[in-house]
Amino acid sequence: MMLRSVLACVLALVIITNPATAQSSDVVLLADQVLVQQGGDTLVATGNVEALHQGTRLTASSVIYNRADNTLDIQGPIRITQPNGDVLTATQAELDQGFQNGLLESARFVLEEQLQIASARAARVQGRYTAMSQVAATSCQVCGSEGPPLWAIRASRVVHDAEERQIYFDDAQLRVLGVPVFYIPRMRLPDPTLERARGFLIPELKTSTLLGFGIKLPYFIPIGDHADLTLTPYISPITRTLELRYRQAFRTGDITVNGAISRDNLESGEARGLFFAEGAFRLPRDFRLSFDIEAVSDDSYLNDYNSDFKKDRLDSAITLSRSKRDSFLSIGAIHYESLTDGENNATQPTIIGDLRYNRRFFPKRVGGEVRLGFQLHGHYRYSNTDTDGTDADSVVDGRDVARANLDLSWRDRWTLPGGLRAGALAQLWVDQFIVDQDITAEGDYTEVTPAASVELRWPFVKKTASGARVLVEPIVQVGWIGGERSGVPNDESTRVEFDEGNLLSLSRFPAPDRRERGVIGAAGLRWMRQDPEGWRASFAVGRVWREDLDEDLSRSSGLDSESSDWLVAGQFAHQTGLQLLARGLYDSGETRFTKAEMTANVTSDRYSLGASYILLTTDPAEDRDDAQSQWRVNGRYNVDRNWTATGNTRYDIAEGQFLNAGIGAEYRNECVAVDFSVSRSFASSTNLEPSTDFGLTVALTGFSTGGSGKEYRRSCSY
Numbered sequence: 001m002m003l004r005s006v007l008a009c010v011l012a013l014v015i016i017t018n019p020a021t022a023q024s025s026d027v028v029l030l031a032d033q034v035l036v037q038q039g040g041d042t043l044v045a046t047g048n049v050e051a052l053h054q055g056t057r058l059t060a061s062s063v064i065y066n067r068a069d070n071t072l073d074i075q076g077p078i079r080i081t082q083p084n085g086d087v088l089t090a091t092q093a094e095l096d097q098g099f100q101n102g103l104l105e106s107a108r109f110v111l112e113e114q115l116q117i118a119s120a121r122a123a124r125v126q127g128r129y130t131a132m133s134q135v136a137a138t139s140c141q142v143c144g145s146e147g148p149p150l151w152a153i154r155a156s157r158v159v160h161d162a163e164e165r166q167i168y169f170d171d172a173q174l175r176v177l178g179v180p181v182f183y184i185p186r187m188r189l190p191d192p193t194l195e196r197a198r199g200f201l202i203p204e205l206k207t208s209t210l211l212g213f214g215i216k217l218p219y220f221i222p223i224g225d226h227a228d229l230t231l232t233p234y235i236s237p238i239t240r241t242l243e244l245r246y247r248q249a250f251r252t253g254d255i256t257v258n259g260a261i262s263r264d265n266l267e268s269g270e271a272r273g274l275f276f277a278e279g280a281f282r283l284p285r286d287f288r289l290s291f292d293i294e295a296v297s298d299d300s301y302l303n304d305y306n307s308d309f310k311k312d313r314l315d316s317a318i319t320l321s322r323s324k325r326d327s328f329l330s331i332g333a334i335h336y337e338s339l340t341d342g343e344n345n346a347t348q349p350t351i352i353g354d355l356r357y358n359r360r361f362f363p364k365r366v367g368g369e370v371r372l373g374f375q376l377h378g379h380y381r382y383s384n385t386d387t388d389g390t391d392a393d394s395v396v397d398g399r400d401v402a403r404a405n406l407d408l409s410w411r412d413r414w415t416l417p418g419g420l421r422a423g424a425l426a427q428l429w430v431d432q433f434i435v436d437q438d439i440t441a442e443g444d445y446t447e448v449t450p451a452a453s454v455e456l457r458w459p460f461v462k463k464t465a466s467g468a469r470v471l472v473e474p475i476v477q478v479g480w481i482g483g484e485r486s487g488v489p490n491d492e493s494t495r496v497e498f499d500e501g502n503l504l505s506l507s508r509f510p511a512p513d514r515r516e517r518g519v520i521g522a523a524g525l526r527w528m529r530q531d532p533e534g535w536r537a538s539f540a541v542g543r544v545w546r547e548d549l550d551e552d553l554s555r556s557s558g559l560d561s562e563s564s565d566w567l568v569a570g571q572f573a574h575q576t577g578l579q580l581l582a583r584g585l586y587d588s589g590e591t592r593f594t595k596a597e598m599t600a601n602v603t604s605d606r607y608s609l610g611a612s613y614i615l616l617t618t619d620p621a622e623d624r625d626d627a628q629s630q631w632r633v634n635g636r637y638n639v640d641r642n643w644t645a646t647g648n649t650r651y652d653i654a655e656g657q658f659l660n661a662g663i664g665a666e667y668r669n670e671c672v673a674v675d676f677s678v679s680r681s682f683a684s685s686t687n688l689e690p691s692t693d694f695g696l697t698v699a700l701t702g703f704s705t706g707g708s709g710k711e712y713r714r715s716c717s718y
Helices: 001-016
Strands: 021-023 029-032 033-036 044-052 056-066 071-081 085-095 102-105 110-113 113-124 131-140 150-162 166-176 179-190 205-210 212-216 219-224 227-235 240-249 253-262 271-282 286-296 313-323 327-338 352-361 369-380 399-414 423-435 445-457 462-464 469-481 518-531 535-546 566-576 578-587 593-603 607-618 630-638 645-654 657-668 672-681 689-701
Touching: 113 150, 131 166
Parallel strands: none
Antiparallel strands: 021 029, 029 044, 033 044, 044 056, 056 071, 071 085, 085 102, 085 110, 102 113, 110 113, 113 131, 131 150, 150 166, 166 179, 205 212, 205 689, 212 227, 219 227, 227 240, 240 253, 253 271, 271 286, 286 313, 313 327, 327 352, 352 369, 369 399, 399 423, 423 445, 445 469, 462 469, 469 518, 518 535, 535 566, 566 578, 578 593, 593 607, 607 630, 630 645, 645 657, 657 672, 672 689
């Protein structure tokens, strides 16, 4: 393509009419002097020759065109700059008729401002191929005073296919600081302009206390324009593993499949593996279909291989949903599988089906908003036992539950004199339950629950002299929930959360098998500030009172007494990158927090630091005999333009031990990317072993597989 642009520029010389400056519809030529020799068969342009053609710019010292035999002789220094920034330089060029074949002396290609290919001679063949001899290729900045580049590929012959955007090397020799370290007779690499090229990707060296020293060598296979497959052999003295990833994009969605199959010495040579898949599609009439599949051969596979999919509980789900302005519909099914030691999948709700429909109306006669909700739900356990077994919990091992729930409500708000805001809510729940395989249950249960509440808010808004906006809003609510519990077993509402999102809810149980009853009251205060100096903050405090105690509200819910724990929550954000979020439940009687969480993040151009903390007190009702108190910290620091350090850890304060920790170092320059990492998992479950993993990847940037290093390009200093 470069030579074709050159030939088009030179061809325009035969129609020059002005000896110093000439133009055609496609070409602009500038030179200090243009001569047509006697007979008109030879045209000579000399002195700062510059030609512009369709965005391509050519500079040379002279160009000689011979009309008789259609030969071109271009004297350098020659520089050709393509519209995309690619550059070709040479000392001399000879071109023949048709402009499809040519010869360049001392040629140098610079592709995508990254890869440099220098050769003693380059031949253009059929307008597509550029064949080069005695070649040195590198994406490192080459400065004469600095000695050899960090790396370079020497080859006896290199062919660049402009149509396929591939580079073929013969007798390739990789040199590091001028020292040969690797030889391969033939090699093919994609040029930097090709985003999806068939071939090997960046290899990764790994060392694990469980699997030993090994190497991962991914191979990428494009399948048309919309699909690809990556196969990654992983070989170590302990394991032989083949990983795969398949991706395909459709007109209305996409799918991703990840899999692995292994044979190792950890499980006596038995085949092990994983299969993870996910996808999402847009369907007619605004429906959306999404699914994910998660499966492993055994409980410890993800931990043994330090998989990117490491988790304690697998979930495979399929969901069909549609969201509109005034309605929502969702139909789905989920299959759960626990990988945690001590949890029996046969006695856990494993298969769950759910249908939800919500719609809202705005009746003009009565005003306000009417909401209608309907749900069908069922969950199934594999166990056939209708009593509680010998496991640690007190739940019947084989209990299966199905339910249908109707939720009808009306709500409205008004503004009263003085800026007081009033709200009213009337609600009716109708619930039907069917309980199977539970000797303690009656089988069918029906509940009808009416409820109502009124609330008052008094927002005060102020703009300070500095331009800050401040909001202070006290809130009070009184509510009533009627009806009585039917005795249906509590199978879904065993974990209750109390936060600023449900301070004014009439029931804070997560599922319909439990609802709060009687008269309740709530009060809170909200404060917010938006400051022109670039920061904003908010704070909320609230409390709930109830007429009667509810034995199904556990200690850690903060709602187990007539007066709840104090709910405290706050946020802070600054334009410099600082973000803080904290919330907790404070027991004023015991003068301590029963539940708390906090996150903090600091981000700047030089560094980023994130930390989170969680506190959960002991609660036998939630099967937690020991308190949980953990810190999680992760950070990244740019030491300089090329070096970056990373680290992360998770520490259990209650147990006084680390759960995991890791550090890493990254080095980047214009021609290489090196990543090194060390991670340690301090596993506590008996089916998981502690392990330490080392990882190392080295990528030669400048090729499609190695990514770009243009942002690290430097200049030579002399």
